[in-house]
Amino acid sequence: MTEVEARLENPGGNMAEGAPAGQLVTVTVDGVEKRVPRGTYIVSVFKQLVGIDASRELDEIVHGEFVPLNDSATIEIEHHEKFVSHVRTGASS
Numbered sequence: 001m002t003e004v005e006a007r008l009e010n011p012g013g014n015m016a017e018g019a020p021a022g023q024l025v026t027v028t029v030d031g032v033e034k035r036v037p038r039g040t041y042i043v044s045v046f047k048q049l050v051g052i053d054a055s056r057e058l059d060e061i062v063h064g065e066f067v068p069l070n071d072s073a074t075i076e077i078e079h080h081e082k083f084v085s086h087v088r089t090g091a092s093s
Helices: 003-009 043-049
Strands: 024-029 032-037 039-042 056-062 065-069 074-077 082-087
Touching (some): 043 074
Antiparallel strands (some): 024 032, 056 082
């Protein structure tokens, strides 16, 4: 069972630390509202949960600013967070 499948079967669990989480909340991803369990997520797991391909980057929109999220970082989902995904950018050598 993947972490995402485990989360869907046990929405009260916390994927990052195993602590209890709250009820379903609404977040917006690429302009589409999604219902997810409140709690702490590893960004890569959150991307799977909301249907974002692992090859894409995810930014959180905070006070109108785009904040890049590292796939291995954790994020706190509380309510009404907004995210946008995009093709990864990188420097060429």
